[in-house]
Amino acid sequence: MKEVVEALEKLAEAASAHLREASDTKYGAVARSARELKQLAREREYEDVLDADLPPGQYADISTLDENDVLLVDTDNIPVRELVDGARNPNSKSEYVDLLIAFKQLHKVTDGFPIKNRRGIAKVMKSEEEVIDEVIDLFRDRIPSQLLPVLEEALVLREMDRVKGLSQDEVRDLRYEIGNQYSEKGNDPQEAQHLVSLCSMGYLDDGDVFDQMYDSLVVEGDKTQEEYRDIFKRYVNKNPFAVFVRPQDKSVEDIVEEATDKSSQILRWPGSPEFVEICGKGSARDLVSDVYEELEGVFDGEIEKYRNDDLEQYILTLYPEVPIE
Amino acid sequence: MPTEFIISRSKLKSFLPLLGAEVTEEDYIRDIDSQEILTNSDDEPIRTDEIGYLGEGSIEPVEDDFSSIVAHLSDRNIRDEE
Numbered sequence: 001m002k003e004v005v006e007a008l009e010k011l012a013e014a015a016s017a018h019l020r021e022a023s024d025t026k027y028g029a030v031a032r033s034a035r036e037l038k039q040l041a042r043e044r045e046y047e048d049v050l051d052a053d054l055p056p057g058q059y060a061d062i063s064t065l066d067e068n069d070v071l072l073v074d075t076d077n078i079p080v081r082e083l084v085d086g087a088r089n090p091n092s093k094s095e096y097v098d099l100l101i102a103f104k105q106l107h108k109v110t111d112g113f114p115i116k117n118r119r120g121i122a123k124v125m126k127s128e129e130e131v132i133d134e135v136i137d138l139f140r141d142r143i144p145s146q147l148l149p150v151l152e153e154a155l156v157l158r159e160m161d162r163v164k165g166l167s168q169d170e171v172r173d174l175r176y177e178i179g180n181q182y183s184e185k186g187n188d189p190q191e192a193q194h195l196v197s198l199c200s201m202g203y204l205d206d207g208d209v210f211d212q213m214y215d216s217l218v219v220e221g222d223k224t225q226e227e228y229r230d231i232f233k234r235y236v237n238k239n240p241f242a243v244f245v246r247p248q249d250k251s252v253e254d255i256v257e258e259a260t261d262k263s264s265q266i267l268r269w270p271g272s273p274e275f276v277e278i279c280g281k282g283s284a285r286d287l288v289s290d291v292y293e294e295l296e297g298v299f300d301g302e303i304e305k306y307r308n309d310d311l312e313q314y315i316l317t318l319y320p321e322v323p324i325e
Numbered sequence: 326m327p328t329e330f331i332i333s334r335s336k337l338k339s340f341l342p343l344l345g346a347e348v349t350e351e352d353y354i355r356d357i358d359s360q361e362i363l364t365n366s367d368d369e370p371i372r373t374d375e376i377g378y379l380g381e382g383s384i385e386p387v388e389d390d391f392s393s394i395v396a397h398l399s400d401r402n403i404r405d406e407e
Contacts, residue, residue: 001328011343048329051336070331075339084342084357103343110330111381111398113340118377119331121394126327136401148403153395174391181392 003106004049008041008060008073010095010102014083015059017095033059037073046071050116066120066164120164121156128159135204141225142214143232146185150192153178154199161200162311168247168282194239201242201279201315210235213271223270231270241266241273245280245287252290259291260299263320278316285314292316337373346384348373354386366397 015034037060040046047068054061054074061072087096107113111122125132132155139151157174160166166174175196179189203209210232217223217231235241243259250258255278263276280288285307295303295316304317332340338348346363349355352372354363362370363384370386377389380397387397396404 004328004330007330046328047326048331050331050333051340052333053335065331075336075343078339080339081342081347084345099343100345104345106330107344107379107381107384110327112385112387113330113332113379114394115337115377115379115389116331116333118389118391118394119329121391122378122398123327123329125395125398133401136403140403145403145405149392149396149399152399152401152403153392156395157391177391181390 001044003102003109005041005044007099007102007106008049008071009038010099011073011078011080011083012038012041012059014086014093014095014099015078017093018079018083018086021093029057033057033077036060040071045069048119049073051075052116120160124160124163125156128156128163131159132156134206135199138206138211139204142210142228144229146182146187147191147195147233147236150178150182150195151199151204154196157196158200188237191233191236195236197244197279198236198239198242201277203242209241209273213273217271221271235269240269241276243276243278245278245284245291247283247287249284252287252294255287255291256294256298259295259316259318263299263301263318267320267322274319274322276318276320278318280314282312285312288314288316332379334373334376337376341379341384344379344384354384356383365393 012034016031019030019034040060040062046062048065048070050065050070051073054072054077057077059073059078063070063072083096083099086092087100114122132152135155136148136152140148143151157171157178161171175193178196179192182192183189198204205211214228218225218228240262243255243262245255259276259278266272266276267274278288278291292303292305299318301321302319306315306317307313341347341354342357345357346354347357349362352374353370354373355361356363363386364370365386365388371388375389376386378387378394378397380387385397387394
């Protein structure tokens with residue numbers, strides 16, 4: 001934040017210096033705009049800064065974006081090019097040179113600037129770094145290397161959704177991009193989709209399904225790390241224990257059939273979690289509720305319901321009866 | 326939460342000089358001092374309407390794509406090319 005304030009102050013000071021060069025007055029509308037920019041930058045009553053349209057002549061204002069206060073700055077209204085060209089003049093004013101130094105420093109500390117439709121990615125990668133690191137570090141040597149970038153992207157997406165609350169359309173578009181990038185490297189995009197879904201449910205978190213599976217198969221069992229990698233890939237490929245429900249995607253009957261099919265097979269999988277989960281998010285929760293009604297009459301085993309309104313999730317866990325040998 | 330400095334695509338032309346760059350007539354990004362066209366990690370120039378992120382460095386334009394931006398920002402060394 002310090003560097004953001006500094007860069008904006010330098011922008012205001014350079015604009016004022018440019019005005020003094022062009023005119024004797026420091027009381028006009030432009031001077032007021034520059035003072036306003038400096039004052040708003042210093043007051044720090046904003047979470048982010050957005051370079052966007054303001055009325056002609058206005059340099060800055062406070063507005064909202066994604067329900068957060070933002071400082072709007074309109075670089076079209078500021079003679080940026082003149083200030084920057086002025087800094088290259090051998091007799092340039094120190095304000096111009098300071099401006100370039102401040103923005104260079106800002107570029108460095110912020111790691112770059114997002115275009116508006118990509119806001120939030122860098123922010124979440126920084127603020128949720130520990131959460132993402134924990135899972136990546138856990139699976140770095142446990143899963144096929146080509147899936148690691150997908151896992152990282154899936155974690156960033158999950159954290160963005162948790163922190164920002166993405167719309168279903170936004171999630172769908174980002175998932176498509178993850179799958180598309182994975183397929184451009186010669187892989188099956190469906191595999192990426194399954195991994196993103198498994199990750200969104202926390203199955204790769206410390207102590208959850210795939211961590212427990214590693215413990216039982218490798219740490220306590222006789223499987224090698226390499227064999228676990230193959231097993232993990234099969235789980236991601238076949239997705240044998242999770243049914244992800246999206247609205248208008250499947251009918252109640254389709255979901256019941258998929259869930260009962262999977263529950264009849266899941267105990268045969270190596271390191272089996274011994275359950276099948278039906279996961280619905282957002283508006284899919286009503287569909288999951290209908291599935292529960294239907295399953296009660298046809299499923300031989302125990303069903304647990306779990307609703308997490310913070311994450312807008314509704315989950316049914318099906319425990320198939322273990323056959324008596 | 327860290328503060329983000331977000332740029333509307335329509336403001337790239339007026340904003341970029343603050344980072345020592347400019348938009349060419351063909352809509353690429355050029356370093357003002359060296360007059361070199363700035364490229365992405367594959368050494369390819371990309372147009373302003375294809376950019377999603379202005380990466381750190383001299384300015385590395387990053388494609389308007391979620392995976393590309395995460396890959397650019399990541400320092401976890403988990404990608405083949407790293």
